[in-house]
Amino acid sequence: MALKKFALTSVLAVLALIIFVVEAQLPPFWIPGIKLGLANVVTLVALLFGGYSVGAGVLLIRVVLGAVFCGTFMSFVFSLFGAIFAYIIMSLLIGRLDKKQIWVVSVFGAIFHSIGQIVAAFLMIENSHVITLLPMLVIASVVSGTFTGLCAQRLWFSSLQKYKL
Numbered sequence: 001m002a003l004k005k006f007a008l009t010s011v012l013a014v015l016a017l018i019i020f021v022v023e024a025q026l027p028p029f030w031i032p033g034i035k036l037g038l039a040n041v042v043t044l045v046a047l048l049f050g051g052y053s054v055g056a057g058v059l060l061i062r063v064v065l066g067a068v069f070c071g072t073f074m075s076f077v078f079s080l081f082g083a084i085f086a087y088i089i090m091s092l093l094i095g096r097l098d099k100k101q102i103w104v105v106s107v108f109g110a111i112f113h114s115i116g117q118i119v120a121a122f123l124m125i126e127n128s129h130v131i132t133l134l135p136m137l138v139i140a141s142v143v144s145g146t147f148t149g150l151c152a153q154r155l156w157f158s159s160l161q162k163y164k165l
Contacts, residue, residue, distance in 0.1 A: 004165060008050045013061035016042035017069075020062055024070045034140045037110065037148055039066075040086070044106055044152040047094055049164045055091070059083050077124065078117045085116030099156055106149025110141035 020039040028034060039062055047055030063083050067076035086109040093105045114137035121130040 001165070005050060005054055008163070008165060009046070009054045009057040009061075012042050012046045012050070012054070012058045013065075016046075016058055016062040017065050020066045021069055024066070034137070035144070037113075037144045038151075040106065040109065040113075041148045041151045041155070043087075044090065044102065044109070044149065045155050045160075047090060048099075048102070048152065048156050049160070051165060052091055054165070056087060059087055074124065078120045081116040081120035082113035083116070085119070086110065086113035088112070100153070102153035102156055103146055103149030106152060107142055107145035110145030110148070111138055114138060114141045 016039040019042060023035055023038050026035070043055060043059050043062070046058040050058075060083075063076070063079045067073075067079060071079070089112040090105050090109040093108055097104055114134065118130055118134055118137070121133075122128065
């Protein structure tokens with residue numbers, strides 16, 4: 001079982017990293033820094049198919065290697081704070097909601113990712129005005145979280161179910 005968990009974590013981490021790097025090359029939507037977050041589909045799938053440890057492993061590998069390949073120290077801190085906040089809320093919700101509501105888990109994950117980034121910004125620049133970005137980030141989070149959540153939900157109800165640990 002440990003080998004299956006390691007293999008699943010490795011494959012999903014590589015997939016998430018590839019998606020992250022490709023998405024980082026795309027131009028920003030309407031506000032710089034806001035992305036669709038397609039790599040989060042893989043993180044949510046890792047949580048669903050492999051459990052908490054696989055989800056955490058995939059997330060941490062993606063954040064660290066994503067910063068190495070196409071980031072800076074500041075982007076690493078923002079990504080890490082967002083990832084930790086998102087992972088905590090998704091882990092709390094994943095077992096409490098019906099699997100037909102995976103998209104809801106994703107929306108909350110996206111919102112808490114934005115909250116984590118605001119916290120990181122506040123700690124790094126020590127300016128409370130960063131909170132004014134939160135309403136726009138929450139709107140973007142609902143849109144991106146719904147999309148990524150529906151993708152993960154579709155994968156959950158697919159033939160991939162046989163790979164669940």
